Amino acid sequence: MENVLVVGATGTTGRKVVNLLKSSPYFVPIAMVRKESQIQEFSEQDIQTVLGDLEKDISHTLDKIHKVVFAAGSGGRKVVEVDQEGAKKMIDASKNNKIKKFVMLSSMGADHPEKATELKGYLEAKHNADEYLKTSNIRYTIIRPGALTNDKGTGKIMIGKPLNKRGSISREDVAQVLTRTLYDDALSQDCFEIVSGNELIGKALDSLTNS
Template identity: 25%
Template sequence: MKKVFVFGASSGLGAAIVDHFVGLDYAVTGVARHPTHNPLLANISTIACDATNKVQVEEAVAQIANDAWVISTMGSFKSDNPVDYLGHRYLVDALQAKGVKRFLLVTSLGCGKSWQYLSPQAKAMFGDSVREKSLAESWLQSSTLDYTILRPGGLQDGPSNGQGVLSQDTEVHGSISRGEVAHLIQRLLFSETSIGQIYQCVE
């Protein structure tokens, strides 16, 4: 049975990803600062981890099988918890040291070269978070991990609907349901051609 570890599992997209893979009968472990914040995690294996604490990240990664899939949706929008870059730096380093290879990082539209496509309003609203996520992407890209980066548009509640479109190196705008993002993540993790690639997705 494939093992999947989801960082940022207690809410939002992370919780939707957990729900998706549990529904497929994968062996899912949810990793979050406060796993108890999501009652649904009570039915699966969980790890409590403050990703801004290097030791806690290393202890969490020590529990990950080297052939597992690791997914992270961690973010600090509207929070004083600077996990976007620092947390992912610790996570990438720990995965690399442990020998865990397959990692999918979820960031957002506007990261990296797509910054130029963000509106002034968007830059003012969540630009700092996007810049931190861009730093995380850069750190990951210089690692030895078999990584894939996914930049979804605006996230909305809802199940997978088959309407998500993956694209690369082009300007896109729009939104996408969290369930559909989870479905696309599964698709990307199964594809060896997605290793070392950056995708964006909207409906």
């Protein structure tokens, strides 16, 4: 069993990742929370937590951690402090702790933020964090979904690097992709885009691995 730190565990997508990992025979989720008041929600489900604030020192959060899922976001309020610098801080700490894999939840459009007509600051922050991860020498996977929805997951996606297609995708399906890329034999040193589609998630990931 590998311990997986879920950064952004109190967010909508992060919670789904935690729940998926909880039912996995291979991974143990460790939910990173910012406030003590958030611990109870997870402890009631018998899920371990660690206190950590991305705007402060977070080096202690990676004790006995094997892999990281970074699904944190400031909701547009502190894109530089959290989405960019917070991610960099976690990447540095992961490198120092010899983390085996870092799975980054990014965003479609982060490859060319200068072309954005909206959310430009957010996409720039995600772009900078992604590029920092690519040069970190950590084993990584960067996932760039289209617009996130709260629709029920279909278990099917469209995938590409790049996809050259806009679209949306449910948070449930994104959480499935995030957890599946934690496996050692899943896509590594790779960055791809996803939206809702007609191909089963596992098959779509395999097709990208073999392409």
